[in-house]
Amino acid sequence: DIQMTQSPSSLSASVGDRVTITCRATHSISSDLNWYQQKPGKAPRLLIYAASSLQSGVPPRFSGSGSGTDFTLTISSLQPEDFATYYCQQSYTSPYTFGQGTKLDI
Amino acid sequence: QVQLQESGPGLVKPSETLSLTCSVSGGSVSSGYYYWSWIRQPPGKGLEWIGYVYYSGSTNYNPSLKSRVTLLVDTSKNQFSLKLNSVTAADTAVYYCASQHVMAYFFDYWGQGTLVTVSS
Numbered sequence: 001d002i003q004m005t006q007s008p009s010s011l012s013a014s015v016g017d018r019v020t021i022t023c024r025a026t027h028s029i030s031s032d033l034n035w036y037q038q039k040p041g042k043a044p045r046l047l048i049y050a051a052s053s054l055q056s057g058v059p060p061r062f063s064g065s066g067s068g069t070d071f072t073l074t075i076s077s078l079q080p081e082d083f084a085t086y087y088c089q090q091s092y093t094s095p096y097t098f099g100q101g102t103k104l105d106i
Numbered sequence: 107q108v109q110l111q112e113s114g115p116g117l118v119k120p121s122e123t124l125s126l127t128c129s130v131s132g133g134s135v136s137s138g139y140y141y142w143s144w145i146r147q148p149p150g151k152g153l154e155w156i157g158y159v160y161y162s163g164s165t166n167y168n169p170s171l172k173s174r175v176t177l178l179v180d181t182s183k184n185q186f187s188l189k190l191n192s193v194t195a196a197d198t199a200v201y202y203c204a205s206q207h208v209m210a211y212f213f214d215y216w217g218q219g220t221l222v223t224v225s226s
Contacts, residue, residue: 001169032210032211034212034213036213042218042219043202043204043216043217043218043219044153044202044213044216045216046212046213046214049207049210049212049214050210050212055214087152087153089153089212089213091210091211091212094166094168095155095168095169095170096155096206096211097155098152098153098154098155099152100152101152101153
């Protein structure tokens with residue numbers, strides 16, 4: 001299986017901050033990397049697919065980059081509704097695996 | 107807009123079979139654009155993909171659960187289902203159904219999730 005490792009596991013930030021979360025794969029996954037946001041008690045929400053494509057309806061302050069084994073999710077200016085847990089997921093090969101999550105709080 | 111809704115027992119006894127159904131609205135399980143997936147999340151932990159079923163009935167399972175999982179699709183009811191047998195406390199989790207894009211394998215529509223507790 002391809003293992004996905006996110007860093008940091010938790011992050012404290014303030015409204016207006018620029019935040020970057022990193023995801024690393026144990027094998028090259030080309031650009032087959034997706035990012036999700038999950039709020040407590042809710043299902044995950046797709047933010048970014050194919051490493052850098054913004055899902056419809058997602059604010060442009062979210063962006064993704066990377067290819068191969070190293071990827072980043074950047075939030076350009078944190079808003080109050082962005083405090084949540086973020087997961088990366090590789091869609092290169094089955095089984096489709098997720099990172100352990102990055103909890104973003106104030 | 108595709109909507110998904112999980113249903114099934116919230117409590118299952120150890121060694122028994124967990125059974126959940128996902129009802130799809132706003133779209134068709136027969137569309138061919140999606141695989142229909144199950145994902146679980148133990149309390150306070152991360153996400154684990156369980157497997158998917160296609161409208162044709164073909165399946166793909168996570169090897170970690172393959173020996174205990176069966177996924178089925180019912181196109182007449184616009185539903186798909188999960189059966190996980192021989193459950194233990196380690197199977198306690200929120201179970202989500204989701205649509206998985208056929209070409210890019212991301213999960214774009216999710217159910218709200220249902221907590222299944224394995225306990226006697």
